[in-house]
Amino acid sequence: MLLNTLLLALREIRRNLLRSFLTILGIVIGVSAVITMVTLGNGATLAVQQQIAALGTNLLMIMPGQRLGPGRSSAGAPTFKEADVEAIRQQIGGVHVVAPQLMSSVTLVASGRNWSSTINGTSNEYFISNNWKLVFGRQFEEAEERAGSAVCVIGETVRRELFGAASAVDVLGQPLRVRNFSCEIIGVLLSKGQSGMGSDQDNMVVMPLRTVQRRVSGSQRVDVLLVSLQDGSDSERVKASLTHLMRERRKLSDTDEDNFNILDTRQFADAMAGTTQVMTMLLGAVAGVSLLVGGIGIMNIMLVSVTERTREIGIRLAIGALEREVLLQFLIEAVALAALGGLIGIALATLASLALSAVMQVPYVFDAGINVLSFVFSAAIGVVFGYFPARRAARLDPIEALRHE
Amino acid sequence: MSGTPGEAVPLIRLRGLTKVYGQGQAAFQALRGVDLDIEAGEFVAIMGPSGSGKSTVMNTLGCLDTPTGGEYLFHGLHVERLGRDQRALLRRRYLGFVFQGFNLLARTSAQENVELPLLYRGEPAAARHRAARAALASVGLAGWEHHTPAELSGGQQQRVAIARAIVTAPEVLLADEPTGNLDTQRSHEIMELLWRLNDERGITVLMVTHEPDMARYARRIVHFVDGRIDSDTRNPEPAALADHAAEAR
Numbered sequence: 001m002l003l004n005t006l007l008l009a010l011r012e013i014r015r016n017l018l019r020s021f022l023t024i025l026g027i028v029i030g031v032s033a034v035i036t037m038v039t040l041g042n043g044a045t046l047a048v049q050q051q052i053a054a055l056g057t058n059l060l061m062i063m064p065g066q067r068l069g070p071g072r073s074s075a076g077a078p079t080f081k082e083a084d085v086e087a088i089r090q091q092i093g094g095v096h097v098v099a100p101q102l103m104s105s106v107t108l109v110a111s112g113r114n115w116s117s118t119i120n121g122t123s124n125e126y127f128i129s130n131n132w133k134l135v136f137g138r139q140f141e142e143a144e145e146r147a148g149s150a151v152c153v154i155g156e157t158v159r160r161e162l163f164g165a166a167s168a169v170d171v172l173g174q175p176l177r178v179r180n181f182s183c184e185i186i187g188v189l190l191s192k193g194q195s196g197m198g199s200d201q202d203n204m205v206v207m208p209l210r211t212v213q214r215r216v217s218g219s220q221r222v223d224v225l226l227v228s229l230q231d232g233s234d235s236e237r238v239k240a241s242l243t244h245l246m247r248e249r250r251k252l253s254d255t256d257e258d259n260f261n262i263l264d265t266r267q268f269a270d271a272m273a274g275t276t277q278v279m280t281m282l283l284g285a286v287a288g289v290s291l292l293v294g295g296i297g298i299m300n301i302m303l304v305s306v307t308e309r310t311r312e313i314g315i316r317l318a319i320g321a322l323e324r325e326v327l328l329q330f331l332i333e334a335v336a337l338a339a340l341g342g343l344i345g346i347a348l349a350t351l352a353s354l355a356l357s358a359v360m361q362v363p364y365v366f367d368a369g370i371n372v373l374s375f376v377f378s379a380a381i382g383v384v385f386g387y388f389p390a391r392r393a394a395r396l397d398p399i400e401a402l403r404h405e
Numbered sequence: 406m407s408g409t410p411g412e413a414v415p416l417i418r419l420r421g422l423t424k425v426y427g428q429g430q431a432a433f434q435a436l437r438g439v440d441l442d443i444e445a446g447e448f449v450a451i452m453g454p455s456g457s458g459k460s461t462v463m464n465t466l467g468c469l470d471t472p473t474g475g476e477y478l479f480h481g482l483h484v485e486r487l488g489r490d491q492r493a494l495l496r497r498r499y500l501g502f503v504f505q506g507f508n509l510l511a512r513t514s515a516q517e518n519v520e521l522p523l524l525y526r527g528e529p530a531a532a533r534h535r536a537a538r539a540a541l542a543s544v545g546l547a548g549w550e551h552h553t554p555a556e557l558s559g560g561q562q563q564r565v566a567i568a569r570a571i572v573t574a575p576e577v578l579l580a581d582e583p584t585g586n587l588d589t590q591r592s593h594e595i596m597e598l599l600w601r602l603n604d605e606r607g608i609t610v611l612m613v614t615h616e617p618d619m620a621r622y623a624r625r626i627v628h629f630v631d632g633r634i635d636s637d638t639r640n641p642e643p644a645a646l647a648d649h650a651a652e653a654r
């Protein structure tokens with residue numbers, strides 16, 4: 001009986017192909033919107049996680065100034081010194097490498113072209129702490145670091161903007177003008193692309209710390225200390241001992257507040273990923289509402305269909321259909337329509353997600369859960385919104401229905 | 406079981422049947438106490454002026470409608486006490502319907518239309534196909550199985566409707582003005598068909614008609630006036646018998 005009813009329902013759907021299509025359009029759009037949103041959101045979350053992993057796993061950044069908040073500022077807080085790097089390296093356990101960082105915005109000139117970029121004065125440890133690989137060339141030599149020689153490693157964007165077609169090998173040994181001095185390019189970094197926040201990580205020139213201190217900033221200061229942790233070391237504990245050490249070195253009394261703060265990129269990554277996840281859920285929920293509206297569309301058309309087919313229902317009742325058989329037929333029709341809409345929606349969503357993730361440059365992550373959930377939900381919508389019209393059909397008086405024109 | 410001992414219970418027995426449509430001021434009494442016995446194998450024509458309650462009594466006999474008062478016994482069973490689904494099961498098992506307006510499912514082939522009652526009975530597909538084809542053949546529509554109602558003439562549509570009514574081998578065939586939408590030639594063909602079903606298969610036929618010509622095929626003619634039976638007469642020589650007698654001569 002169930003199979004027969006299903007066949008009847010499918011025949012009915014086929015008999016009114018255009019109307020059936022219009023009926024399920026809402027469901028199709030709803031399902032594909034939900035799945036596309038969630039799939040893209042998942043892709044974005046993954047992208048953020050990947051980018052932050054590329055930044056260096058478990059990296060602590062020590063910055064001058066109090067933790068940002070109302071009534072607080074970093075202005076006037078003392079910066080760091082090169083000696084801090086050595087102190088951390090020697091006194092704190094669980095640390096992999098420590099790198100200083102001194103940043104400065106500059107205009108670069110090479111082969112007759114200008115380009116605005118950032119200079120990053122640091123040490124070879126920086127390549128380790130922040131996960132940078134070289135495509136060509138070499139890192140700094142110890143003597144170069146000590147002497148503050150005019151050598152630099154450039155990012156991919158700088159290479160492209162200044163040297164264009166010249167390959168990475170060809171730019172090695174070329175001069176690069178920074179303000180009033182010229183430095184030799186000794187290496188090119190492997191591209192990392194955009195950061196999680198959308199800035200171009202490859203637009204950067206890396207130089208030995210002392211070179212930047214002497215020739216660009218003209219001071220002994222260090223802006224940021226990058227502390228990369230060993231695998232499996234407890235970042236909370238390292239943070240605590242770093243705080244202790246830095247307070248000591250900066251001669252803070254017990255009542256003074258910290259005049260530096262330690263940023264944990266892992267926490268930062270989790271927060272970022274959390275934000276995209278919340279966004280995903282929000283977008284998914286909005287799309288879910290459109291799915292609900294699709295369900296109301298089904299109810300609407302099914303009600304029209306019951307009125308339109310009153311005579312047919314009368315015939316069925318007259319030749320011996322039971323109330324529940326008519327109910328079941330209309331219900332199955334609604335569910336079959338909704339489920340069909342769900343399937344088409346899934347197919348559409350797959351295409352849309354593939355296309356959009358390519359355009360938005362986020363990875364395509366197939367999520368079986370949301371596909372199954374959307375399908376089940378659309379079928380459930382068929383049951384809920386199909387029930388009322390179906391009951392109305394089943395309760396018709398056969399004589400009245402037969403007389404209906 | 407009702408009926409006095411010793412007396413055989415007729416297939417259909419109506420006792421004091423009344424039907425009131427509407428309520429209060431608008432109430433209208435369509436049946437005013439109908440007593441009627443119909444034996445298995447009869448061919449009864451119901452006649453009478455418009456509005457005399459013919460369709461109302463047919464709908465009640467067909468278990469499509471419930472009377473306001475009185476009794477309807479089918480095989481001794483009190484139909485007026487049955488619920489909707491029980492009456493549907495009775496229709497499905499014992500009754501076949503033919504309507505004035507044919508009432509076939511549109512855009513559905515003759516074959517599928519005829520199979521419909523069997524579908525609700527839960528017959529397997531193979532048996533359904535076979536029975537439907539046989540029923541269509543018995544109304545002279547072999548080869549027309551795949552035509553939809555729109556592709557059939559009125560007479561053919563009515564024959565499909567008859568095939569649908571008899572495909573379940575019902576005991577009673579109820580026809581409300583089955584020739585009302587047909588020309589004289591087609592009407593006689595349909596009446597011949599009904600007469601044969603009654604004569605050869607022993608199906609009890611109850612038919613409403615306005616036309617005395619068509620009523621002549623019946624063995625018994627019941628006349629309704631104003632919701633009551635006005636006359637109930639035997640037809641000693643049904644039309645088809647006369648024709649056969651003429652042929653034999």
Ligand SMILES: Nc1ncnc2c1ncn2[C@@H]1O[C@H](COP(=O)(O)OP(=O)(O)OP(=O)(O)O)[C@@H](O)[C@H]1O
Binds near residue numbers: 433
């Ligand atoms: N659903 C209804 N509601 C109200 N009145 C009704 C209803 N059905 C029938 N009637 C009335 O009951 C009376 C009997 O109707 P019925 O259909 O039985 O007549 P009939 O003998 O079949 O007439 P006709 O030859 O025109 O078909 C009519 O006066 C009709 O108006």
Ligand SMILES: [Mg+2]
Binds near residue numbers: 459460461581
């Ligand atoms: Mg009538």
